[in-house]
Amino acid sequence: MTPDAWADLVERIVSCERCPRLVEHRRRVAENPPKRYRGQQYWARPLPGFGDRNARILVVGLAPAAHGGNRTGRMFTGDSSADFLMRTLHSLGLASMPRSVSRDDGLQLWDVFLTAPVRCVPPENRPTREELENCYPFLREEFALLGNVRVIVALGAIGFSAVRRLLADEGFSPVGKRTPKFSHGAHYEFRNREGRRIHLLASYHPSRQNTNTGRLTEAMFRRVFRRAIELARS
Numbered sequence: 130m131t132p133d134a135w136a137d138l139v140e141r142i143v144s145c146e147r148c149p150r151l152v153e154h155r156r157r158v159a160e161n162p163p164k165r166y167r168g169q170q171y172w173a174r175p176l177p178g179f180g181d182r183n184a185r186i187l188v189v190g191l192a193p194a195a196h197g198g199n200r201t202g203r204m205f206t207g208d209s210s211a212d213f214l215m216r217t218l219h220s221l222g223l224a225s226m227p228r229s230v231s232r233d234d235g236l237q238l239w240d241v242f243l244t245a246p247v248r249c250v251p252p253e254n255r256p257t258r259e260e261l262e263n264c265y266p267f268l269r270e271e272f273a274l275l276g277n278v279r280v281i282v283a284l285g286a287i288g289f290s291a292v293r294r295l296l297a298d299e300g301f302s303p304v305g306k307r308t309p310k311f312s313h314g315a316h317y318e319f320r321n322r323e324g325r326r327i328h329l330l331a332s333y334h335p336s337r338q339n340t341n342t343g344r345l346t347e348a349m350f351r352r353v354f355r356r357a358i359e360l361a362r363s
Contacts, residue, residue: 138270139177142248147263151249151256158195158250172202178244178271179204185240185279185361186223186354187272188214189288191334192247192256199250203232204243213335214243217350221358240361242278244271246291254336261291269295280357281327285334286311292329301327313345314353328360 146152159171176193190210193199197208205211211229218224218241225237247256247264256264272278272295281296283289289311301319303309309317315331332345332353339345 134274135182138267138274142177142267143174145175145248145263145267148249148260151247151251151260154252155199155249158199162200163196166196166200169200171200173199174202175248176202176204176245177248177267178242179206180238180242181240182242182275183240183277184238184242184275185277186242186357187275187278187281188241188243188284189268189281189292190243190245190284191254191287192245193250195250201231203229204245205229206236207231209337209340210335213340213347213350217347217354220351221354223354223358240358242271242275244268246288256287261287265291265294269298272299279327280330280361282330282332282353282357283311284332285336288334289329289331296327296329301325313349316356328357330357330360 155173159173162169162171176198190205194208194210197211198204198206201207205214206229215224215229216227218238219227223239223241229236246261246268248267251260268291281292283292293309296319300321304318304320309329311331313331313333317329319327319329330353332350333339335345335350
């Protein structure tokens with residue numbers, strides 16, 4: 130797709146104000162930062178996806194973190210979840226750095242694109258059904274522009290549900306009799322009528338709630354992304 134198509138999509142995402150609750154929350158967070166971020170200028174707008182636009186691996190999370198993406202203005206940047214993800218991507222040769230700190234830190238991603246079904250930080254990380262609906266067209270447009278995607282890694286149940294809907298709407302059906310259900314490490318294959326295949330892998334989200342309790346370890350996370358790389362290159 131043309132650069133103009135991407136530029137148009139990004140402009141519409143960052144200027145979106147469809148969800149009054151999220152607009153108010155993202156601004157309130159920016160106006161009342163914790164002490165460690167006082168004096169910083171928060172992005173406090175919706176976030177477009179970030180990464181390699183020719184990627185074969187698409188990573189779908191949940192939403193920007195209050196003091197991560199909502200502060201820095203880039204998907205998976207500036208918080209512990211971002212660092213957990215980036216250490217894994219860097220260790221597997223998919224990222225130029227093991228941390229994602231700011232929009233101008235020079236980070237590059239190779240063969241990976243990061244996005245989310247919700248573009249603004251939701252209170253308590255719980256978007257409403259209406260908010261998910263409002264954001265869904267952006268996810269679908271990104272997928273249409275990412276024509277080389279062969280593997281989707283869904284981080285968490287909400288991301289997994291959004292991807293299932295996306296694939297169904299784009300004409301992909303699951304191969305076999307299993308109904309795709311979220312569980313860490315799950316792998317499903319989808320195909321459309323033209324024979325294009327998409328592999329869907331599921332992982333727990335690298336939130337502190339999961340990583341600090343040991344529910345998700347770096348070894349578990351690396352296994353998912355090693356499998357993604359194998360499938361993308363097969």
